[in-house]
Amino acid sequence: AQTVTQSQPEMSVQEAETVTLSCTYDTSESDYYLFWYKQPPSRQMILVIRQEAYKQQNATENRFSVNFQKAAKSFSLKISDSQLGDAAMYFCAYRVTLRGGSEKLVFGKGTKLTVNP
Amino acid sequence: SAVISQKPSRDICQRGTSLTIQCQVDSQVTMMFWYRQQPGQSLTLIATANQGSEATYESGFVIDKFPISRPNLTFSTLTVSNMSPEDSSIYLCSVEVLAGGEQYFGPGTRLTVT
Numbered sequence: 029a030q031t032v033t034q035s036q037p038e039m040s041v042q043e044a045e046t047v048t049l050s051c052t053y054d055t056s057e058s059d060y061y062l063f064w065y066k067q068p069p070s071r072q073m074i075l076v077i078r079q080e081a082y083k084q085q086n087a088t089e090n091r092f093s094v095n096f097q098k099a100a101k102s103f104s105l106k107i108s109d110s111q112l113g114d115a116a117m118y119f120c121a122y123r124v125t126l127r128g129g130s131e132k133l134v135f136g137k138g139t140k141l142t143v144n145p
Numbered sequence: 146s147a148v149i150s151q152k153p154s155r156d157i158c159q160r161g162t163s164l165t166i167q168c169q170v171d172s173q174v175t176m177m178f179w180y181r182q183q184p185g186q187s188l189t190l191i192a193t194a195n196q197g198s199e200a201t202y203e204s205g206f207v208i209d210k211f212p213i214s215r216p217n218l219t220f221s222t223l224t225v226s227n228m229s230p231e232d233s234s235i236y237l238c239s240v241e242v243l244a245g246g247e248q249y250f251g252p253g254t255r256l257t258v259t
Contacts, residue, residue, distance in 0.1 A: 063247060071235055073188075073250035119187060126193070130176060130201060131241070133248060135187040 051120030168238035173218035
């Protein structure tokens with residue numbers, strides 16, 4: 029079964045500094061997708077970044093980038109120049125294909141990020 | 146991307162009653178999903194709802210407890226039936242705009258059962 033592990037329940041960072049959130053996953057598939065979602069107190073789930081497993085290049089979206097290590101099954105999120113608005117729960121997710129071709133996301137337990145002014 | 150709305154945004158319900166949550170998308174999508182997020186927990190998939198077919202439920206979730214409708218490509222409902230305090234959660238719908246693409250989430254419905 030596919031599992032996603034986020035080993036850091038909570039993290040904190042000073043404003044303008046850089047922080048890295050870790051995520052590992054377990055799968056026997058070779059082609060899959062990984063995602064980081066952000067959930068602020070408003071509870072709206074917001075897609076931060078996605079990574080296709082067949083792409084060796086790490087995905088980047090402005091201040092957000094990933095370090096994707098396929099062999100190690102590791103998918104960490106780096107937030108540069110942290111801003112107060114980055115404070116949220118961050119969920120790592122893996123997409124699995126179900127019977128019949130539909131898909132679902134398997135989520136990690138989340139990391140609560142606090143940004144200190 | 147997609148703009149997704151959910152109604153109600155929150156509700157407080159009595160034990161034994163039922164609540165229907167609506168999910169509306171601003172574009173036609175094939176696949177819609179319903180998730181539950183219990184207090185302080187991660188998201189767990191309840192079921193996948195494709196238009197024109199029966200919803201597919203994950204292990205631990207049954208149709209009698211969580212009936213789902215998907216009458217068209219922009220709308221779905223999830224009913225939480227015969228509620229108990231253990232059903233107190235945030236319920237989120239999501240959609241997959243492009244086959245194989247990422248999922249976009251609605252703002253969630255916070256349900257409290259007393």
